[in-house]
Amino acid sequence: MINLEAARRIIAAAEKKAAELKQPMNIAVVDAGGNLVAHVRMDGAWIGSIDISIKKAFTSRAFDIATxxxxxxxxxxxxFFGIHASNGGKVMIFAGGIPIRDGNKKNGAVIGAIGVSGGSGAQDHAVAEAGAKAY
Amino acid sequence: MINLEAARRIIAAAEKKAAELKQPMNIAVVDAGGNLVAHVRMDGAWIGSIDISIKKAFTSRAFDIATxxxxxxxxxxxxFFGIHASNGGKVMIFAGGIPIRDGNKKNGAVIGAIGVSGGSGAQDHAVAEAGAKAY
Amino acid sequence: MINLEAARRIIAAAEKKAAELKQPMNIAVVDAGGNLVAHVRMDGAWIGSIDISIKKAFTSRAFDIATxxxxxxxxxxxxFFGIHASNGGKVMIFAGGIPIRDGNKKNGAVIGAIGVSGGSGAQDHAVAEAGAKAY
Amino acid sequence: MINLEAARRIIAAAEKKAAELKQPMNIAVVDAGGNLVAHVRMDGAWIGSIDISIKKAFTSRAFDIATxxxxxxxxxxxxFFGIHASNGGKVMIFAGGIPIRDGNKKNGAVIGAIGVSGGSGAQDHAVAEAGAKAY
Structure with missing residues (x-):
């Protein structure tokens, strides 16, 4: 279960990675229901990426897949071309969203997800990975 | 200016008040542009209030007024009846949103806002007030 | 016909009135098709009123009536209760929108409208009236 | 900071360029928060481009990049394929939006943006560039 404490741990690890990359990010964590638990916008991160980070997290849980x-x-x-038009526009189809699995085991049940937006696709994915590992 | 550090200070104070009231809350902080800086959902808080907390914060900044x-x-x-239909449905017209003013002075420029949702109107407002004071 | 020159004349008169009232406003002008010709946000006017001013102008032309x-x-x-939910949420039902009639005659055809938002209903209407007269 | 006076200067320069190109345009300017400061539709410009010009300006500020x-x-x-589905459909991914930087310096903070729509992509970009330079 992703409670607020876990979300904060995940976000802290993601922020640390973003700081290493010198790329400010929006970072969001959702629970098993796909609903937002916490979001932060690091100073200087794009305002257009607020929405994207939250939706990447939703998407990763919605389909239990990395975006x-x-x-x-x-x-x-x-x-799946066209899937981005479903779910009221909440489906993001580019890198930065990663499911979080129970006990961080490969076959663990998906219990939430992290979404990151603010840099290149590779940067977003790397920061999301750092966050997901911290669960 | 409301940066992430300030938003976290505001949220921490709001969480403390919510804990005193024994009512888990969604708490959101926006900057001067009405854009989200940070959001948290306390454990057990309503999932329907995620959106409301973010929109209460937006509304308080959008019109420089407590909701x-x-x-x-x-x-x-x-x-102003009908204002809730404007801005793409982002205007919340019930208690829980409070503008944050520069230096916490009555006539200071509005530099952001806090939005709280999860309890009664009176509870939401009280928690928002505790958060706003911590800026 | 409301061209850009006419819209600017209307906006200038509205701005003058708003300055007299010491209340910064959002001011929008639409043409006979209900489509935006020009919009200005005076310094310090509410950001939540951008959308409202444009939609008040649309509404006044859409129904040929002052909001x-x-x-x-x-x-x-x-x-007409519920009309604010029609037209994709573009219908504003509070003061500040006024139709503009050909030759400013009471029975002239409606050729556009002005929408004003940023103060009380009475202030918004007064500023819109000053603008409409300048056509 | 992009106030109304600055927005008008930017729009005037853009209009001048559009007139040279003999292509009427919609021109919009947003501030640092991505919120509209002013918009004009030149006589004869497409009504479908009103929305696009405003959204191009938003997009350029939202991601600090030319569209x-x-x-x-x-x-x-x-x-970034799929980014156009984010932010409620407000992200425009074709030419015509340009960020405006403090002091027009290459590394200046982004303080707003201009969005232009009404011609070819090359025309829209050229007009936006002329506007941005006038800040």
Missing amino acids: KDLAKHSQSGDQ | KDLAKHSQSGDQ | KDLAKHSQSGDQ | KDLAKHSQSGDQ
Whole structure:
């Protein structure tokens, strides 16, 4: 279960990684219901990324998948193309969202997700990974 | 200016008050542009209040007014009735949002706002007030 | 026809009135199609009123009526109650929108409208009136 | 800071360029919070471009980038594909939006943005550039 304490631990680890990368980020954590537990915008991070970080976290829990991997199937010509128009526009199909699994085990049940936005896709994913590991 | 450090100080004070009232809350802080800086959902707080807390904070900055006071003018028959349909549904017209003024002075420029949702109107306002004072 | 030159004349007159009232305003002008011709936010005017000013202008042209008068019929229990939920939330039912009529004649065709938001209902209406007269 | 006076100076320069190109335009300016300061629709400009001009300005401030450059990363197969579905549909990923930086210095803080829509992508960008320079 992702409570506020866990969300803060996840966010702290993500912030640390973002600081290392010198790229301010928006970081959001959702619970098993896909509902927001906590969000922070680091000083200087893009205001357009507030919404994106929250929606990347939602998307990762909604489909139990990293948004980086969902992206592969959601391009024009691929099997899920158009999925970004579903769920009232809450589905983000680019890197930065990662599911969080029970006990951080590969086959653990998904109990929430982290979403990160504020840099390149590779940076967002790296920061999300650092956060997810801290659960 | 409301940076992340200030938002965290505001949220911590609001959480303390919510704990005293034994009522878990959603607490959100926006900056001068009405954009989210940070949000937390305390354990057990309503998931329907995530959105409301963020929108109460937006509303208080958007009109430089406590949502409790905006409520008085927004009932059927009053001068602002219908304002809740504006701004894409982001205007909340019940207690829990309070503007944050520069230096906490009565005539200071509004530099952001706090929005709280999770209990009665009186509880939400009290928690928002505790948060706003901590700026 | 309300072209950009006319819209600027209307806005200038409205700004003058707002300055007299010492209340910064958002001022918008739409044409016969209900589409925005120009908008200004005076320094210090509420950011929540940007959207409202544009929608008051739309509403006044959409129903060829001052929003102050539409308000009378749109309260709970009255014949148009609920109209604010129509048109994708673009209908504002409180004072500050006024139709602009050809030649400023009472029975002239409606060729556009002005919408003002930033103060009390009475202030918004007064500023809109000053603007409309300048056409 | 982008106040109304600055927005008008920016718009005047953009209008001048649009007149040179003989292409009527919608021109919008937002402040540091991404909120509209002023908008004009030149006579004969597309009504469908009102919304686009405002959203291009928002987008340029939301991500501190020219929309022309954001476009490169937002095509199918690229790292930000799908970003146009975020922020409630307010993200425009084609040319015409340019951030405005403090003192017009390359590394100055972004204090607002201009958005232009009404012609080809190259025309929109050229007009936005002329406006941005006038800050």
